[in-house]
Amino acid sequence: MTVALAPAGTKALPVYVLGSEDVALWAAQQSDTVRTWVEASRFKGALGTALMIPDAIGHPDSVLVGYGTAAARKRDRYALAAALPRLAPGTYRIHSGIEDEHLEQEALGWLLASYSFDRYRDSGAEQATLVAPDGVDATRLSIMAEAEFLTRDLINTPASDMGPAELESAARGLADQHGAAIAVTTGDALLKDNFPMIHTVGRASDRAPRLIDMTWGNRGPRITLVGKGVCFDTGGLNLKPGSSMGLMKKDMGGAANVLGLAHMIMASGLELRLRVLIPAVENSVSSNSFRPQDILTSRKGLTVEINNTDAEGRLVLADALTLASEDTPDLIVSMATLTGAARVAVGPDLAPYFTDDDVVATSLDLAARRMADPVWRLPFHDPYEAMIEPGIADLDNAPKGGFAGAITAALFLRRFVSEQDRYIHFDIYGWQPNPAPGRPKGGAMQGVRALFAALPDMMDL
Incomplete structure (x- = not known):
């Protein structure tokens, strides 16, 4: 439309x-x-x-x-x-x-x-x-609305019509629209190219897992967006109850949101070198599902003990974040519908984020108020690092106890970027549970307009 x-x-x-x-x-x-x-x-x-x-x-x-x-x-x-x-x-x-x-x-x-x-x-x-209205940049507003509609459409589409291949098709369509390059690593080629955890999470589905890699721009600072593309999440062998599985078509909301942000950046012609990485998988149940107590080796070489197959999003993001870090961009942003703990902490309306960079946080908070796109900073609390160290592997994908679930997930992801990386992680809900002015019930964009408005300050554009 x-x-x-x-x-x-x-x-x-x-x-x-x-x-x-x-x-x-x-x-x-x-x-x-x-x-x-x-x-x-x-x-x-x-x-x-x-x-x-x-x-x-x-x-x-x-x-x-x-x-x-x-x-x-x-x-x-x-x-x-x-x-x-x-x-x-x-x-x-x-x-x-x-x-x-x-x-x-x-x-x-x-x-x-x-x-x-x-x-x-x-x-x-x-x-x-x-x-x-006079004084309003109508083109800029149209670009933001187009991006949000793209994000909403992707999330609202049921998993029957929005699997890994269809998410790839949406990314290819966006790349074609803006003259971006795109490469996709699919199925067993993930093992050959050293993306073992993306392959492990997605191998039980008859819809092949893949890593989508889109690049655009040839000048300016470099930004890499990483979006969780779990197109449906059954929970794996730790099967979700029906009440928790009902909205899992939205578990690719992180991917949908980074594609929306990518559209804003490209359509606006920002002087950036953009990269978008989306690990696209379906977490299904089959004879070759990964199991609780399995130990996986990641692209980075860190080993991960699986204590819950329903904590799969951080696994696929880990391999993609490692790739992002290898390229040493000026900013890495990950977006994911990752933890129920984040919803308990701030509800569905706020987009919590994590960063160690106070300048980035200040830019985001100011932009969020200006753009009516509320965000809330949560801490990378270093003392909780011990909670994600199980003792028999480097990392635990689902620490027991239930405390600080959003923080421990964010700390897990931070292990896959370097200490030198400027890194922001968003743990979004990606869904509007009740209709509100300008926000119908369904798929939602969260934190993206705030990020878009903050980029000139963050990236010295």
Whole structure:
């Protein structure tokens, strides 16, 4: 679908955005007819409400949109988008009521609210279109919305149609769109090229595991994005119960998010040398599934004791992170739907991240606020290193006890980059459990806009 704001100058209905405290003053300045209409309609400016104002012969003349109170707006994002379900299809222009510093966020929210997952059913719904507000970079907002729609589509697609091969196809499509190079190592070639843990996790499926490697750009600092591409996770021999397996089509959400970020970088023409690594597998059950108590040797040479086959994401990421580190980029970012512990810690809405670089953390936190893309820093807490050392191998993939699960997973991954690497790890949820303005229920992009906005500061662009 086309994701764009209407050009400035497009004929459109004016929208007056009114907070709860503004309605009476605005109405007092209107004609008796308009004032009576507003009063009779009992429009109070509540968040998510809208009222069409007719002209003398009943045609739409303007629209009032409720902006609620400051307290109500603080509790969520994209306050303007909350009213979209109540607007008729057509083209609209913000006339007044939103401060300049909030125009970009609200225009983006409007775009994001237009998303629908229509692969299997055409919703047939016409959209309400917004004219690009003055001073807003409409092209940049469209790129961000396109990236988010790509991410949502990939996550929302069921595993029957989104296995490792289909994820590869999506990456190839993105590479073709932007003139990027792509190479894929598949099946037993993973063993030949020394990606043993990617092969081990994916070998039980009849859908061959693979490592997707996309590169773009020939100048500027180097950034490598690593995304977990577990297209479905049964839990392996430590089989998940049905209640936990139900959403496992989203276990490739890390891959979907890094592809979204890659689109932003390439479509914006950032002066970066970009690399995207996606270990794409399905964690299935078969006679050749890896087992609890197996000891695996990673690409880096570190040995890993398997204490739970459901902690497979960190295994495939480990081999990909080792490859990323071998290339000594200026920044490595991994994104994964990795631990339930992260959800317990911060819930589904915040994207927790780990980094040892305080400058990176400051850049991310500031950008997250600006982009309405909340993130939260968790620590690489060195004293917990002992928790991931089982005694008979270098590392334990699933420490017992249940404490600090997100931190121990992040510490595990950090072992596969070098101490000199600038490294950020995101443990995202990748799913919107309940619909909200601009964020329908389903696959979600998290932390990506914050990263995108922070890159110029992080990378000295």
